Amino acid sequence: MKEKTLSELVYERYSLYYRCVNKMYHKENREITDSNELSRNLKIDSSLIRRDLSLIGKMGKRGMGYSLLSLKSGIEEILGKDKTWNLVIVGLGNLGNAILRYLAHSSSNYNIIKVYEKDPRKINTKVEGHVINDMEHFDTGIRYDIGIIAVPSTEAQGVANILVNHGIKAILNFAPVKLKLPESIFYREVDIFKELDILSGMLTFEMNNH
């Protein structure tokens, strides 16, 4: 299967490796791990872990384990955590508010550049130091990397179209609706029913096997 990029499932596993490696290195002050330990912690097949981590150059010899420091910096490079990414948030309802407050209080390599809303009562107010801008006057002079959509589902496609027209490269969608997007746009959605389905799947397996 030829792809323009690695499957997003690979990056999803990388984000798991990243959190696990960070914990071992920073919280447990350790220096070495191996694919079997990562496999036990993350419940991912160790052969898949070795294949994934072989994408990182110079990861040491077979059987020697991985240096956590090299692993961490290799994963950071693959996830782009050594760069700063510009975010635009659209929609300041309950969900958008929660997202903005959380991001504004976290230090990260993501930079909230603009926040947009269409409700005139919210426009020009400030939330967490960010001015709420009018979606009707979308600022085209800025490079946005990732757009976060937190508007009602009926408005999400319209917002996505505006973001795409203005050169957005990736979208994280919290609105519970499938968006039609050009192939070139990287896309993730947060879908509570997906999460609930995964949990009820695991519960079902346990009910049937215990």
Place this chain on the structure above:
Amino acid sequence: MKEKTLSELVYERYSLYYRCVNKMYHKENREITDSNELSRNLKIDSSLIRRDLSLIGKMGKRGMGYSLLSLKSGIEEILGKDKTWNLVIVGLGNLGNAILRYLAHSSSNYNIIKVYEKDPRKINTKVEGHVINDMEHFDTGIRYDIGIIAVPSTEAQGVANILVNHGIKAILNFAPVKLKLPESIFYREVDIFKELDILSGMLTFEMNNH
């Protein structure tokens, strides 16, 4: 690797199969698909898809494709979508409000049984027809399957402990904090930084290869 259940990554793929199969069957009125088509749509290796779907019994002969109807009902069985699951939601801030409103407006096999909050100004009010209950008086006479935690991160572990003590089997955590839970609890978390890291990983790959 022996596990008490299938890896949650398997269920995550199943939730992707479910959405894709539903779309083909209900929206496109089709009857048959195969692992290659699923692979193209979902960007998952076709051999992995065949292995996953072999968990569904009686899925037809090799080379004949899959009946979408059988696939749909097999996946529903594996994900437990043929059962009703009881939810308890804890925390009615911005995020909890958005979650409650969304779930209350969607028809699904998830049933919101109780909603809890500790803010006295909210207790005994109603949101979307659900009475907001006092977290201090947790109703122990009810079977909860899945607990949704939407409280601030400082309070999430305390809430998780209460849910676990009252026999919860699965937790979906929206608070941005790692929870310490017994091994027997099924756990998912919605982590916006994980989603952003996946997108920035894909953007990084594209920048380096184009």
